[in-house]
Amino acid sequence: MVIEMSEGKTGISKRMFIVGLVVAILVSSFISVMAAMQFVKGPKGDKGDTGATGPQGAQGSQGIQGATGSQGPQGLQGIMGPPGNYENITIYQNVTSLVEVYENVKESVVLIRGTTSSSTIQGSGFVYNASGTMVVITNYHVVQGTTSRSVTFSDGNGYAATITGTDPYSDLAVLTVNAPQSEFKPLEIVSSSTLKVGELVIAIGNPYGLVGSLTTGVVSALGRTITESQYTGGYVIANIIQTSAPINPGNSGGPLLNYLGNVVGITTAIVQDSQGLGFAIPSNTIRREIQPLIVNGDYDGHSYLGVAGSDMDYEAAQTYGVSVTYGWRIAQVTAGGPASNAGIQVGDIIIGINGTTIRNMDEMSSYLEENTLPTETVILRIVRATQTLDISVTLGQRPPPP
Numbered sequence: 001m002v003i004e005m006s007e008g009k010t011g012i013s014k015r016m017f018i019v020g021l022v023v024a025i026l027v028s029s030f031i032s033v034m035a036a037m038q039f040v041k042g043p044k045g046d047k048g049d050t051g052a053t054g055p056q057g058a059q060g061s062q063g064i065q066g067a068t069g070s071q072g073p074q075g076l077q078g079i080m081g082p083p084g085n086y087e088n089i090t091i092y093q094n095v096t097s098l099v100e101v102y103e104n105v106k107e108s109v110v111l112i113r114g115t116t117s118s119s120t121i122q123g124s125g126f127v128y129n130a131s132g133t134m135v136v137i138t139n140y141h142v143v144q145g146t147t148s149r150s151v152t153f154s155d156g157n158g159y160a161a162t163i164t165g166t167d168p169y170s171d172l173a174v175l176t177v178n179a180p181q182s183e184f185k186p187l188e189i190v191s192s193s194t195l196k197v198g199e200l201v202i203a204i205g206n207p208y209g210l211v212g213s214l215t216t217g218v219v220s221a222l223g224r225t226i227t228e229s230q231y232t233g234g235y236v237i238a239n240i241i242q243t244s245a246p247i248n249p250g251n252s253g254g255p256l257l258n259y260l261g262n263v264v265g266i267t268t269a270i271v272q273d274s275q276g277l278g279f280a281i282p283s284n285t286i287r288r289e290i291q292p293l294i295v296n297g298d299y300d301g302h303s304y305l306g307v308a309g310s311d312m313d314y315e316a317a318q319t320y321g322v323s324v325t326y327g328w329r330i331a332q333v334t335a336g337g338p339a340s341n342a343g344i345q346v347g348d349i350i351i352g353i354n355g356t357t358i359r360n361m362d363e364m365s366s367y368l369e370e371n372t373l374p375t376e377t378v379i380l381r382i383v384r385a386t387q388t389l390d391i392s393v394t395l396g397q398r399p400p401p402p
Contacts, residue, residue: 101202101261102214107154107185109254111206112138112161112175114146121146124205124254125175126263129186130290136175137286138253139268140166143173144231151177154212159183165293168231168401169302170285171268173253174293187255189263192282195219195241203245203267203278205254217245217276223366226269226279233402235302238365240279241265247278256280284370302398303372306337311360312349320347324383326359327351342393345384352381368395 114121123142128135136151143149143163152158159179166173177183199219207213221242228237243256247267256265265280289299309330310316317325327349333340350358354371358364372378374397382389 097259098202098214098216101257101259102204105187105204105255105257105261106212108187109154109204109206109212110136111152111209111211112136112142112149112253113152114143114149116145116147122206122209122250123252124250124267125151126253126255127184127186128189128263128290129184130174130294133294134177134181134184134186135164135294136161136177137266137290138173138175139266139281140168140171140173141228141231141268142253143175144168149175151175151179152211153179153183155183157183165297165299167289167293167299168228169235169237169398170289170299171228171237171281172266172286172289172293172299174290187257187261187263189283189286190258191287192241192264192284195222195264195282197221200259201243201245201264202257202259202261203243203247203251203254203280204257205247205251205267207248207250209250213251215246217243217278220244220276223362224279225362225365228269231401233399235398236361236365237268237281238362238369239282239285240268241282243267243278243280244276245278246276300397301373303368303374303376303395304337304398305339305368305393306334306396307339307344308332308334309350309361322349322383322385324349324351327383328358328361328364338393338396342380342391344380344382344391344393347384349383350380351383351388354378374398 108127110125110127112121112123112125121142123138125136125138125142128137143166146163149161149163150158151161157179159177161175161177164174164176197219201217201219203215203217205213219241222239224240224242225236225238226240227234241256241264243265245256245267247270251267252269254267255263256267258264263286264283266283266286267278267280269279271277288301292299292301307330309328309332312325312327312329314325316329317323320329329349330339330344330346333344333346350364352358353364353367356367358367368378372395374395377392377394380391380393382391
C-alpha cells in the first residue's frame with residue numbers, strides 16, 4: 001500500500017515488476033521443486049533398468065570361465081616336462097611335431113632290395129654311425145640268403161651293399177654301403193630300458209614298397225618272445241617290444257622311434273591276420289651287439305641253459321599236483337648241458353633267477369638275454385615237488401644257428 005500511494009505510473013511499473021518477479025520466483029521454485037521430484041523419481045527408474053541388466057552381469061561371469069579356459073596353455077607347458085623324460089612328453093601327439101620328427105629322420109631310413117637264387121626281397125633299414133663307421137642296420141631275415149643287395153636312400157640314389165655281420169638269434173644284420181658320405185644321415189640309438197607300456201612310438205619303413213611310410217602307435221607290451229624256427233633252430237628271440245603301430249611286409253628292418261626321433265627298436269614281425277600286433281627288436285640288443293657284428297661278423301653272447309619246457313598256470317598246477325601256479329616247468333634237460341650239470345631235473349619249476357621272479361618263458365628268456373652272458377653263474381630258484389630250492393648254474397653258450 002505504501003508503494004502504491006507514493007509512486008504514480010512509475011509505481012505501477014514497479015508493482016508490475018515486483019509482481020512479475022514474485023511470479024517468476026514462484027514459477028522458478030515450482031519448476032525447481034518439480035525438477036527435484038523428477039530427479040528423485042529418475043534414479044528410481046534408472047535403478048530399475050540396472051536391475052534389468054543384472055543377467056548381463058551373469059554373462060560377464062562366463063567371461064571368467066573363458067579366462068579359466070585360457071589356462072590350457074599353462075597346462076600344456078606342464079605336460080612338456082623336462083626334455084630328458086621323453087617317455088612322458090605327450091606334447092608330441094601334436095600333428096606339427098610328428099611332421100617335424102618325420103622331416104628330421106626321413107633321410108636316415110633306406111629301402112633294401114636283394115636277390116636270392118629264386119626270388120627278390122624288399123625291406124627297410126636305417127643309417128647308424130658306429131664309432132665313426134657309417135653302416136645300415138636291418139633285420140637278418142631281410143637279407144637272409146641274398147646273393148646281391150642294394151640300398152636306396154630317400155633321394156632315390158641306390159648303391160651296392162655288403163653284409164658285414166649277422167645274428168639270426170636276434171634277427172639283426174649290419175650292412176656297409178658303397179656310397180658317398182653325404183648320403184649318410186645317422187640316427188641316434190637310445191636305451192630301451194626306460195620304455196614303458198603306453199608310450200607313443202613311430203614306425204617308418206617301406207611297406208609293400210611304399211617308400212618312407214610313417215605309422216604311429218603305442219608300446220603294447222615288453223619282454224615278449226617270438227620264435228622263427230626257419231633260422232633260429234627253435235630258439236626264441238627274446239625281450240621283444242610289442243607295439244600297436246601298424247607294420248606290414250616291407251617294414252621289416254625299419255626303425256621304431258620314440259617321439260624325439262631316437263631309435264628304441266627295429267620293427268621285425270607281425271602276427272598274421274592280426275590287428276595292431278607288431279613286434280620290434282629292442283634297441284638295447286642293437287647297442288649290445290653292434291660292435292661285435294661289425295668287428296667279428298657275428299655275436300656269441302647268447303647264454304644257454306639246455307632245457308625245454310612250458311609255462312605254468314592254475315590248470316597245469318592241478319594236473320601236476322603242485323601248489324605253484326606260475327613259473328616255467330622243465331619238460332626236457334639236454335644231457336651234458338649247463339642245467340644237467342647243475343642237477344636240474346624234469347618236472348622242476350623255475351620261479352626265479354638271481355632274486356628276480358620268473359612267471360613264464362617270456363620273463364625267463366628276456367632276463368637271460370638282457371642280464372647274462374655265457375660262463376656266468378646264476379642262481380635258479382626252483383620248486384621240486386613240495387620243496388623250494390636254490391641251485392647254482394654256470395651258463396653255456398648257445399650253439400651256432402643252423
